[in-house]
Amino acid sequence: MIITSHRLQENENITFPDTKEISPLKKLINSQSIRIENLDVYIENQHILKDVNLIIPEKKITCIIGPSGCGKSTFLKTLNRMHDETPEVKISGKIFVDDENIYDNRVNIIDTRKKMGLLAQRPCPLPMSIFDNVAYGPRIHGMKKKKTINQTVIQYLQYVGLWDEVRDRVRTSATRLSIGQQQRLCLARGLAIEPEYILGDEATSALDPLSTKKIEELFVKLKEKYTIILVTHTLRQAKRIADYIIFMYLGKIIEAGPTEEFFSNPKKQLTREYLSGSFS
Amino acid sequence: MLGIAIFTILLLIIIGLSLFFKALPIMREKNLWVLLTSAQWKPFKGDFGFLPFILSTFYVSLIAIIIALPFSILTSIYLNSYASKSVKKFFEPVIDLLSGIPPIIYGVWGTLTIVPLIANKIAPKFVEFSTGYTVLAGGVVLAVMIIPLLISIMVEVFRSIPKEMIDASLSMGATKWQTVKKVILRKSISGIIAATVLALSRAFGETMAVLMVCGNITQIPHSLFDACYPLPALIANNYGEMLSMPSYESALMFSAFLLFIIVVLFNGISRFTLIQIEKRYQF
Numbered sequence: 145m146i147i148t149s150h151r152l153q154e155n156e157n158i159t160f161p162d163t164k165e166i167s168p169l170k171k172l173i174n175s176q177s178i179r180i181e182n183l184d185v186y187i188e189n190q191h192i193l194k195d196v197n198l199i200i201p202e203k204k205i206t207c208i209i210g211p212s213g214c215g216k217s218t219f220l221k222t223l224n225r226m227h228d229e230t231p232e233v234k235i236s237g238k239i240f241v242d243d244e245n246i247y248d249n250r251v252n253i254i255d256t257r258k259k260m261g262l263l264a265q266r267p268c269p270l271p272m273s274i275f276d277n278v279a280y281g282p283r284i285h286g287m288k289k290k291k292t293i294n295q296t297v298i299q300y301l302q303y304v305g306l307w308d309e310v311r312d313r314v315r316t317s318a319t320r321l322s323i324g325q326q327q328r329l330c331l332a333r334g335l336a337i338e339p340e341y342i343l344g345d346e347a348t349s350a351l352d353p354l355s356t357k358k359i360e361e362l363f364v365k366l367k368e369k370y371t372i373i374l375v376t377h378t379l380r381q382a383k384r385i386a387d388y389i390i391f392m393y394l395g396k397i398i399e400a401g402p403t404e405e406f407f408s409n410p411k412k413q414l415t416r417e418y419l420s421g422s423f424s
Numbered sequence: 425m426l427g428i429a430i431f432t433i434l435l436l437i438i439i440g441l442s443l444f445f446k447a448l449p450i451m452r453e454k455n456l457w458v459l460l461t462s463a464q465w466k467p468f469k470g471d472f473g474f475l476p477f478i479l480s481t482f483y484v485s486l487i488a489i490i491i492a493l494p495f496s497i498l499t500s501i502y503l504n505s506y507a508s509k510s511v512k513k514f515f516e517p518v519i520d521l522l523s524g525i526p527p528i529i530y531g532v533w534g535t536l537t538i539v540p541l542i543a544n545k546i547a548p549k550f551v552e553f554s555t556g557y558t559v560l561a562g563g564v565v566l567a568v569m570i571i572p573l574l575i576s577i578m579v580e581v582f583r584s585i586p587k588e589m590i591d592a593s594l595s596m597g598a599t600k601w602q603t604v605k606k607v608i609l610r611k612s613i614s615g616i617i618a619a620t621v622l623a624l625s626r627a628f629g630e631t632m633a634v635l636m637v638c639g640n641i642t643q644i645p646h647s648l649f650d651a652c653y654p655l656p657a658l659i660a661n662n663y664g665e666m667l668s669m670p671s672y673e674s675a676l677m678f679s680a681f682l683l684f685i686i687v688v689l690f691n692g693i694s695r696f697t698l699i700q701i702e703k704r705y706q707f
Contacts, residue, residue, distance in 0.1 A: 224595055231508070258597035268588040271611040280606070281596045330592070337596050 177202035177371045178223065178341070183237035185218055185227070185395075192218050194395040196237070200388075205363060205372045207386035207403075209379060211423060215395040216375040220343050223373070224260035225253050242340075258285065261334030261370075263347040267326035269318035270333075274301075274310055277318045277329055281337035300332040304362060324355025331362060342366060344374040348381065360385050379419065383407060391415050443684055446677035453671060459678065465642045472675045474682065476644050480559070480652035481686070483645060484634055485627035487563025488570060489620060495567075496574035497616065501604055503575070504582035516579065522572035531636035534565035539637055547649045554649040557639035562652065565633050570623040577622065581615030582608060614702055621694040625687050631656035655683045 178200040185193035193215045200206050208216045218227075225246060227233040238245045246256045270277050278297040279287075287293055297314070301307040306328050310321070318329055327347065334342065344363070348356040363372055363385055376382050382389055382403070389406040391399045391414075399406065399415045410416045417423060450459070450472060462473025503512055543556025585608055593603040609616075639651025640661060663676055 226591060226595060229591070229594060254597045254599065257595055260595070262592075262595040264588055264592065266588065268586065268592045270589060270593060270607055272606075280593070280598075284596070284598045284602050284606070333592075334596070 177241070178373075179240040181238045181240070183219075183222060183239065184235070185215070185222060186234040187218070187230075188232045192395050193222070196397055198390065198397060198400070200371065200373060202371050203367055203369070204387040205367050205374060205385050206388045206390060207382040208373070208375045208390045208392060209377075209382050209418075210392035210398075211418070212377075214392045216392055217345050219392070220345050220373065220375050223341070223343060224257050224262055226257075226262075228253060258337055259340045261331075261337060261339035261342045263327070263331055263334055263342065263344040265346045266350045267323060267330045269321070269326055269329060272318065273315045274318045274321070274329060275314040278332050278336050281333060285337060296336055300336045301329075303335065304328040304332045305358065306332060322355075324351050324358065327351055327355065327359060328362070331359070335366075340370065342370045342372045344372070344376075346375055346377055349377055356381075391418065393418070440681075440684055440688070443677060443681040447674055447681040450671055450674035450678050453674075463644055467669065467672045467675065470671060472671075472678075474655075474679060476642050477653055477655045477658050477679060478682070478686075479644055480638070481628055481654040481656075481683070483559050483652060484562040484566060484638060484654055485624055487559065487648070488566035488627050489624055491563060491567035492571045492574055492623065493620065496571050496578055496619075497609075499571075500575050500578035500582055501608070503579050505600060505604055505608065516576075519572045519575050519579075523576060527569065527630060527633040528636075530565055530569050531633035534561060534568075534633060534637040538564050542649070551647065551649045555639065555651065557637060557651050558649050559638060559645045559652045560648040562634045562638035562654070563648075565637050566627050566630055569630065569633060570627055573626060574619050574623050577619040578612075578616060581612045581619065584615075585611050614698055617694065617698055617701070621691065621698075625691060628687055628690070629656055629683065631660050635660055655679050659683075 178198075180196055180198040180200075183193055183196040183198075184191070196219065208219065210216055221227050222235060222239060223241075223246075227235060235247065237247070239247060241256065241259060244251060270280055272280070275297055278300055279293050282293055282296050287296070298307060301310065301314075306325060309325060313320075318326065321329060327350075331347075342363075348359050351359065360381065363374070366372060367387075374382075374386070386403045389401060389403050390397060391406070393414055399410060399412045401411075406415075407419065410419060454472060459472055459474055460478070461475055462471070463475045464471040464473040465476060503515055507515070538561050539556035541556070542558055542561050543554055546560075547554035547556065547558070589607060589611065590603055593607045594600075598606070634654055635657035638654065638657065640653045640657055641651040642653050643650065645652040658679055659676055662672075
């Protein structure tokens with residue numbers, strides 16, 4: 145359901161709104177991939193996201209940080225329209241992906257989701273073999289030739305560094321893998337639908353340090369091809385891999401900027417307090 | 425607590441044993457193989473062939489499960505994945521209510537509606553004459569009885585699938601139906617089998633409703649429109665009447681013992697298969 149906010153209705157005839165005004169990141173980036181305008185999200189009349197305006201830079205890693213319950217995950221879910229599955233959620237505003245408002249009625253929800261590879265907090269293999277997990281996406285999107293499917297599966301398993309570990313048991317159940325391997329499998333599965341964006345919802349919080357490192361390295365490798373948006377709990381992780389940081393608090397974007405500048409010279413008092421650990 | 429648990433198991437063994445000893449005379453008197461495979465049922469001449477009753481029990485139950493399974497699976501899928509909250513809230517208690525209706529009411533309903541329907545509308549298209557009291561009527565009434573049971577178990581099975589798994593499928597751009605087919609059904613296959621086993625056990629033993637609609641003629645049914653005579657009906661109809669003949673009493677006890685063994689064996693075998701399935705497709 146789309147309720148266009150009042151302010152947006154007045155400006156409806158402006159096709160390309162002045163992004164300078166709406167984006168805290170605008171000055172620092174040349175290209176734009178996801179543009180969010182006046183995004184409000186209500187869950188059962190609770191105002192979860194409040195007037196979010198944002199541009200997410202292309203082929204970079206953008207980390208969203210903030211205390212628990214600030215709306216980070218809710219925000220991530222608006223990007224692949226997973227809120228459509230819960231009728232209690234009301235969304236207003238516009239999200240432009242490739243210059244197309246994904247909340248427009250004409251946009252196919254399947255196409256939107258196909259553009260977004262999601263990596264969830266806990267790895268969740270589907271109830272099938274390792275091979276079928278990776279082949280799942282290509283198959284539902286119409287890939288039929290066995291040879292092509294084989295190639296695709298092997299390619300993405302190799303990409304996430306899992307192929308050598310599982311090559312002799314790709315036909316066995318995916319749940320027998322370690323949790324770190326499962327998360328890499330889920331990443332391969334997400335990549336196999338050939339998305340343009342990768343969304344990570346605290347994708348390493350359930351993993352051990354070594355597996356976390358592997359996933360982080362993959363993210364850095366992936367940003368050559370994909371735009372990556374990560375929600376993270378750990379500031380150190382954001383510091384390690386992010387190019388841009390967005391700091392959210394109580395459903396609002398407080399501050400956003402390039403990683404180095406953000407950590408060395410935060411502009412807002414709230415950000416300084418959060419970074420110093422006064423609250424979390 | 426352990427004592428109570430042991431007592432429950434003992435109860436099962438006691439029932440089994442007492443049936444066995446009561447059935448022993450007829451098993452001594454006749455060849456067990458003949459008892460099971462003969463179709464001759466003439467108690468006054470001393471012919472006790474149980475094949476018609478055994479086959480009738482299986483046929484009626486089989487027809488019931490064939491009718492009930494698709495219905496229940498589709499309904500549970502709808503209730504789990506498609507129905508809105510208010511629909512769910514309305515339907516789930518109603519389904520529980522349905523499984524609480526006494527069998528005799530289903531029997532009366534079957535006699536009043538299903539039997540005439542088969543006699544007047546359905547059977548004439550296939551056979552020359554049928555009273556309506558048939559295998560098919562028994563199967564249909566039984567199906568209606570086990571559908572609520574199947575649905576309430578399957579809804580529970582589907583509900584136990586983690587939401588993250590369904591989200592994982594949806595977030596890859598799968599449609600709801602693709603998710604149902606490839607993830608939900610696949611994940612709950614063992615639960616569906618378990619539900620089916622439970623429903624079949626119930627169907628094997630169901631007496632009153634089936635007895636009222638299936639004709640109770642001792643014969644091997646050759647079509648859906650023949651009358652049949654399942655084991656529970658045999659016991660219910662004759663027990664208490666013919667006890668002056670010791671071999672008849674023993675024969676009835678034997679049929680009870682047979683039913684008992686069928687249900688126990690069936691449960692055992694299906695449990696074993698279930699474990700094998702889970703081992704093989706440990707997802």
